[in-house]
Amino acid sequence: MKLIVAIVQNQDSKRLADEFVENGIRATKLSSTGGFLRSGNTTFLLGVEDRKVDEVLELIKENCSTRSQTMMSPPSYDFTLESDLTYPVDVEVGGATLFVLPIDQFLQF
Numbered sequence: 001m002k003l004i005v006a007i008v009q010n011q012d013s014k015r016l017a018d019e020f021v022e023n024g025i026r027a028t029k030l031s032s033t034g035g036f037l038r039s040g041n042t043t044f045l046l047g048v049e050d051r052k053v054d055e056v057l058e059l060i061k062e063n064c065s066t067r068s069q070t071m072m073s074p075p076s077y078d079f080t081l082e083s084d085l086t087y088p089v090d091v092e093v094g095g096a097t098l099f100v101l102p103i104d105q106f107l108q109f
């Protein structure tokens with residue numbers, strides 16, 4: 001059995017959660033925040049049988065899109081008047097960031 005940790009954009013999370021239910025895939029949805037953009041994203045935890053891992057990864061791939069997101073640049077530490085300004089920068093955010101880990105034990109009491 002594997003633990004899949006999937007970080008996805010909020011815009012994709014509802015559709016993906018619906019797909020998990022329709023396909024009988026159990027998941028836990030957590031509200032999370034990206035360390036770089038400091039904006040909300042969604043993290044799914046999924047305990048998955050080894051034989052179903054590829055199917056789940058494919059489902060995530062199909063339902064998550066790459067998008068460009070605008071963030072304000074950090075202010076400069078050069079204390080001249082112009083360089084103290086922030087300006088919008090486009091950042092490409094991937095469809096999903098995934099970690100697949102082995103599970104030692106799966107227990108439910």
Ligand code: 2BA
Nearest residue numbers: 007033034035036037038039041091092093094095096097
């Ligand atoms: P954020 O940390 O908010 O990052 C959003 C996007 O900003 C990233 O998209 C990447 O394109 C860019 N980015 C992140 N750190 C950067 C840096 N130091 N310099 C320049 N650009 C940077 P993704 O790579 O698709 O990541 C989407 C979200 O997945 C991340 O949101 C974070 O929540 C998570 N993530 C990505 N890699 C991770 C990792 N190695 N460990 C834990 N979480 C990760």
